[in-house]
Amino acid sequence: MFDISLRNAGLAYGDNQIFRNLNLTLEGGRWTCLLGGSGVGKTTLLRMIAGLTSGRSIRTQGEVVCGDGLPLQGRIAWMSQEDSLLPWADVMDNVTVGHRLRSRSWFRKKKLDTEVKEQALTVLEQVGIVDKACELPQNLSGGQRQRVALARTLMEDRPVVLMDEPFAAVDAITRLDLQDLSCQLLTDRTVLLITHDPLEALRLGHHVYHLRGKPAELTDAIIPPGQTPRSLDNEKLMMLQGKLLDRLRHSEHDEGSRVHKGDIQ
Amino acid sequence: MKDSLKPLLVFVGLLLFWQGVVAIFDVPSYIVPDPMSVFDRMVRDAPLLWEYTLVTLAEMVMGLVLGVVFGVLMALVLVYFTGLRPWLLPLLLITQAIPVFALAPVLMLWFGYGMASKVIMTVLIIFFPVATCCYDGLRHTHQGWLDLAHTMGAKPWAMLRMIRWPGALPALASGLRVAVVVAPIGAVVGEWVGSSAGLGYLMLQANARLWVDLMFAALTVLAFCSVGLYYLTDYLLRRLIPWQSKTAH
Numbered sequence: 001m002f003d004i005s006l007r008n009a010g011l012a013y014g015d016n017q018i019f020r021n022l023n024l025t026l027e028g029g030r031w032t033c034l035l036g037g038s039g040v041g042k043t044t045l046l047r048m049i050a051g052l053t054s055g056r057s058i059r060t061q062g063e064v065v066c067g068d069g070l071p072l073q074g075r076i077a078w079m080s081q082e083d084s085l086l087p088w089a090d091v092m093d094n095v096t097v098g099h100r101l102r103s104r105s106w107f108r109k110k111k112l113d114t115e116v117k118e119q120a121l122t123v124l125e126q127v128g129i130v131d132k133a134c135e136l137p138q139n140l141s142g143g144q145r146q147r148v149a150l151a152r153t154l155m156e157d158r159p160v161v162l163m164d165e166p167f168a169a170v171d172a173i174t175r176l177d178l179q180d181l182s183c184q185l186l187t188d189r190t191v192l193l194i195t196h197d198p199l200e201a202l203r204l205g206h207h208v209y210h211l212r213g214k215p216a217e218l219t220d221a222i223i224p225p226g227q228t229p230r231s232l233d234n235e236k237l238m239m240l241q242g243k244l245l246d247r248l249r250h251s252e253h254d255e256g257s258r259v260h261k262g263d264i265q
Numbered sequence: 266m267k268d269s270l271k272p273l274l275v276f277v278g279l280l281l282f283w284q285g286v287v288a289i290f291d292v293p294s295y296i297v298p299d300p301m302s303v304f305d306r307m308v309r310d311a312p313l314l315w316e317y318t319l320v321t322l323a324e325m326v327m328g329l330v331l332g333v334v335f336g337v338l339m340a341l342v343l344v345y346f347t348g349l350r351p352w353l354l355p356l357l358l359i360t361q362a363i364p365v366f367a368l369a370p371v372l373m374l375w376f377g378y379g380m381a382s383k384v385i386m387t388v389l390i391i392f393f394p395v396a397t398c399c400y401d402g403l404r405h406t407h408q409g410w411l412d413l414a415h416t417m418g419a420k421p422w423a424m425l426r427m428i429r430w431p432g433a434l435p436a437l438a439s440g441l442r443v444a445v446v447v448a449p450i451g452a453v454v455g456e457w458v459g460s461s462a463g464l465g466y467l468m469l470q471a472n473a474r475l476w477v478d479l480m481f482a483a484l485t486v487l488a489f490c491s492v493g494l495y496y497l498t499d500y501l502l503r504r505l506i507p508w509q510s511k512t513a514h
């Protein structure tokens with residue numbers, strides 16, 4: 001599995017420099033977690049890697065390169081904070097939306113290819129909501145919706161997965177379940193997970209970075225010990241969580257005094 | 266109370282109010298007739314009213330259909346041919362800045378006294394709310410869906426058909442609701458300026474002969490048509506776009 005390197009990356013919205021000269025390597029087949037307070041630029045960084053930062057007032061520097069020399073485009077799956085399910089499409093259609101978006105046919109085919117449909121049923125089975133295949137998203141709970149989003153991500157079957165606080169909107173217990181599930185289903189993929197929850201980062205990440213300051217900078221990687229998903233009774237983990245929480249609080253307070261309030265979303 | 270009963274209650278209330286005003290202020294019947302005599306007239310002239318209602322309804326519905334088609338096409342052009350936008354927007358505004366009332370006589374001249382000129386009047390009125398609402402809806406597709414589609418490598422046509430178009434439907438629906446309400450204006454004004462059939466024509470004739478009860482009868486029927494058309498559209502839109510009321514986007 002190839003590494004992904006971000007070299008001398010910089011991005012500004014107009015005069016608002018979010019980060020500059022940022023270097024980060026995502027190790028192939030591993031999970032990298034990125035922590036940071038609100039408004040520090042986590043989403044922006046993720047969008048830059050995904051190639052979603054184009055706009056008149058957005059200036060970018062630096063480059064994203066893959067270890068195998070091929071472009072990253074077309075090899076990522078994207079999972080954002082809101083589940084982005086299409087409200088008019090049932091679960092099955094939401095999970096297979098990628099296939100239909102890439103199809104060249106002018107009109108909606110009445111039936112999905114059996115191959116695609118079987119694959120979709122398999123991933124729905126894996127995330128445990130195969131019985132909801134015909135439901136509309138509005139009839140699902142927050143946790144179930146995230147499971148559909150996860151199924152959609154799996155369906156894309158890409159080597160790289162970029163996730164932006166995917167479990168931020170669900171309750172603590174559901175969040176732990178979803179973490180375990182994602183960890184199990186996305187092993188061997190290169191994952192960049194953004195979160196503001198230190199515990200999440202420490203449970204799932206092979207490397208944990210903290211983005212802070214303005215312009216934002218990355219701290220050195222923390223490499224938590226043991227296999228992922230790490231269990232909660234791991235003492236070392238709890239200690240690290242305490243440290244990280246302290247650090248997050250301090251950096252937020254520092255920013256609070258330096259940065260204009262309106263800058264923080 | 267059931268929501269479907271409320272419009273009916275409003276109708277009954279209006280009738281009572283009308284009757285009350287006529288009774289209390291002793292308004293002479295050549296100024297405002299009382300509801301009963303209007304109803305009488307309606308029954309007596311039912312065949313005529315029916316015939317003219319069909320004419321006006323046909324004008325309204327045809328105008329609506331064409332106006333929606335043109336409005337949606339305009340919105341698509343505005344969204345996808347960005348180069349044309351600066352040229353088309355002023356044109357769109359000009360069609361609204363000129364009052365249709367001023368245009369009506371010219372339209373009669375060009376398209377004759379038949380239905381065509383009324384349909385065109387209606388199209389002119391409806392076109393704008395439909396085009397702007399649809400354009401707005403297409404422009405403000407939920408960013409999350411666009412990001413997702415981009416990373417999935419969506420084809421532009423598939424993107425329109427599967428994401429942007431359905432995403433714009435709730436906005437288009439509000440344009441349609443406005444369009445349905447203003448559609449009668451186009452048809453009736455057209456009939457006033459020159460026609461030989463329709464509820465507007467009937468009103469004009471009745472007015473000229475001081476048949477105030479017939480004039481009110483035609484007005485009542487027109488009101489019923491408009492309200493009926495609105496509720497029908499609203500019902501259809503709710504059925505066809507069931508997600509609009511439940512999602513925040």
Ligand SMILES: Nc1ncnc2c1ncn2[C@@H]1O[C@H](COP(=O)(O)OP(=O)(O)O)[C@@H](O)[C@H]1O
Nearest residue numbers: 013037038039040041042043044045263264265
């Ligand atoms: N499209 C945009 N245009 C202008 N400024 C933006 C845009 N997106 C984000 N920002 C600003 O960039 C900063 C970082 O935002 P973001 O990356 O979303 O932070 P995070 O994900 O860490 O909460 C914020 O101050 C935000 O206001």
Ligand SMILES: [Mg+2]
Nearest residue numbers: 042043044164
């Ligand atoms: Mg964010």
